[in-house]
Amino acid sequence: MKTKALMSAVLMGAGVLALPGLAAPAQAQDLPVQPIATGNTLLSINAEGTSNREPDMAVFNAGVTTQGASASAALSENSTRMNAVFAALKRAGIAEKDIQTSNLSVSPVYAQPARRPDGSYDESERKIVAYQVSNNVSVRQRKLADYGKVIDALVSAGANEVSGPSFTLSQPEEAETEARTAAIKAARERAQLYASAAGLSVVRIVSISESGGYSRPIVVTASKRMADAAPAPSPVAAGEVEVTARLSVQFELAP
Numbered sequence: 001m002k003t004k005a006l007m008s009a010v011l012m013g014a015g016v017l018a019l020p021g022l023a024a025p026a027q028a029q030d031l032p033v034q035p036i037a038t039g040n041t042l043l044s045i046n047a048e049g050t051s052n053r054e055p056d057m058a059v060f061n062a063g064v065t066t067q068g069a070s071a072s073a074a075l076s077e078n079s080t081r082m083n084a085v086f087a088a089l090k091r092a093g094i095a096e097k098d099i100q101t102s103n104l105s106v107s108p109v110y111a112q113p114a115r116r117p118d119g120s121y122d123e124s125e126r127k128i129v130a131y132q133v134s135n136n137v138s139v140r141q142r143k144l145a146d147y148g149k150v151i152d153a154l155v156s157a158g159a160n161e162v163s164g165p166s167f168t169l170s171q172p173e174e175a176e177t178e179a180r181t182a183a184i185k186a187a188r189e190r191a192q193l194y195a196s197a198a199g200l201s202v203v204r205i206v207s208i209s210e211s212g213g214y215s216r217p218i219v220v221t222a223s224k225r226m227a228d229a230a231p232a233p234s235p236v237a238a239g240e241v242e243v244t245a246r247l248s249v250q251f252e253l254a255p
Contacts, residue, residue: 036206036252037203037252037254039254039255040203040252040253040254040255041198041200041252041253041254042206042250042251042252042253043191043194043195043250043251043252043253044248044249044250044251045187045190045191045194045248045249045250045251046211046246046247046248047183047184047186047187047190047246047247047248047249048183048186048244048245048246048247049178049179049180049181049182049183049184049185049186049244049245049247050179050182050242050243050244050245051175051176051178051179051182051242051243052240052241052242052243053169053175053240053241053243054238054240054241055144055167055168055169055238055239055240055241056142056144056169056170057140057141057142057144057167057168057169057170058140058141058144058147058164058165058166058167058168058236058238059138059139059140059141059164059165059166059167059168060138060139060141060147060151060162060163060164060165060166061102061136061137061138061139061161061162061163061164062085062089062136062137062139062151062154062159062161062162062163063082063085063103063134063135063136063137063159063160063161064078064081064082064085064134064135064158064159064160064161065078065132065133065134065135065160065161066078066081066132066133067109067130067131067132067133068130068131068133069130069131070131071106071131071133073131074106074130074131074132074133075106075133077133078133078134078135079135081157081158081159082135084157084158085137085154085157085158085159086099086137087157088153088154088156088157088159089137089139089150089154091153092146092149092150092153093143093146094139094140094141094150098139098140098141098142099137099138099139099140100137100138101135101136101137101138102136102137102138103134103135103136104133104134104135104136105133105134106131106132106133107131107132107134108128108130108131108132109128109129109130109131109132110126110127110128110129111126111127111128111129113125113126113127134161136161141165142170144167144236144238147165147236148236165236167238167239167241168241169241169243172243175241175243176243176245178243179243179244179245180210180245180247182245183245183246183247184208184247184249187247187249188202191249191251191253194253195251195253198253199255200253200254200255201253201254201255202251202252202253203251203252203253203254204251204252205249205250205251205252206250206251206252207248207249207250208247208248208249208250209247209248209249210245210246210247210248211246211247211248
């Protein structure tokens with residue numbers, strides 16, 4: 001696991017004090033200025049800390065799209081094939097709590113109307129020739145080593161839509177704590193640097209604001225395999241997940 005941090009800063013105070021080429025980011029301008037001692041200076045720093053982890057869970061989408069002469073016919077075929085998809089997921093060891101419907105739609109399919117010489121066409125000439133039903137589920141795969149086998153089983157069971165995975169952490173708290181620790185450490189170090197360069201000393205932290213961290217997964221598109229393809233499972237690479245914490249920290253500096 002690795003951590004890193006990025007910072008930006010702005011100085012404000014009773015006396016005019018600025019460092020060349022330093023601009024205040026929008027986030028710092030939104031922070032309320034806390035009372036500081038007369039003659040002291042307020043330093044605002046935006047710090048970012050990250051923590052990299054090997055993911056232990058993958059999230060992907062799978063489903064079936066069917067067409068029929070009527071909506072009921074398309075729905076009936078879709079239901080049959082989706083039941084097979086659900087059964088395949090359960091046989092692969094996916095728990096019911098890790099399967100959630102993400103989309104169910106019914107839409108008409110129109111015939112292409114005859115176009116006029118200028119490329120336009122009469123909207124009233126559009127005729128419904130079929131109906132399309134799409135049913136997709138979001139799946140959490142907790143055993144990454146089985147991911148390829150699960151995808152192949154889904155396609156063999158009738159799934160004709162598979163996308164993902166998005167790799168993530170099932171328990172991100174430890175990585176989030178590490179990222180926050182890295183961010184506050186970086187903010188303190190940068191505050192000391194600016195204070196020393198300006199001939200000042202750090203008195204205290206005035207405020208800490210977290211602007212919302214995030215987890216940046218590595219996304220890999222899984223290859224779909226037809227039922228008569230080779231038996232080897234689809235290969236995927238999990239890589240790492242980067243968890244980020246962003247802080248805005250205000251320090252009081254004194255002469």
